[in-house]
Amino acid sequence: MHRRPDAARRYRGAVRFVSSFVDREAGYALGVEQESATAYLSIPVSNTLTDYEEYYALTEAEYDALLADAGLARAFAESCRRREQDERLILKPGTDRGEPW
Structure with missing residues (x-):
C-alpha cells in the first residue's frame, strides 16, 4: 500500500523514483518513490x-x-504543467525552476 502524499516530505535516505508506466507521447510517467512508498x-x-x-x-x-x-x-x-498541482510536488524546485516541455 502506498503512503499518503504527506509522507513524501519526510525523506530520510536517498530518493529513488521508479517508473512503472511511461507515456512518451503525452510526456508523463507514473511510478512509486521507493524510500517513502509514495506514488x-x-x-x-x-x-x-x-x-x-x-x-x-x-x-x-x-x-x-x-x-x-x-x-x-x-x-x-x-x-501539473500549468502548475495547478504545485502543493503535491515531492521535491520543491529551486529558484531556477524549469519550464514544462
Missing part, C-alpha cells in the same frame, strides 16, 4: 542548466485511477 506522476521540465523531472505525489486511489485511464492521466499531467 507519483512526473513530467519533464528544463531550466537554463539542465533537463529534469518534477514529481507530484498521488494517493493510492489516484495512482490506480491514472494507471487505468490514460485520458485522466494526460489531463492530470497538463494540470
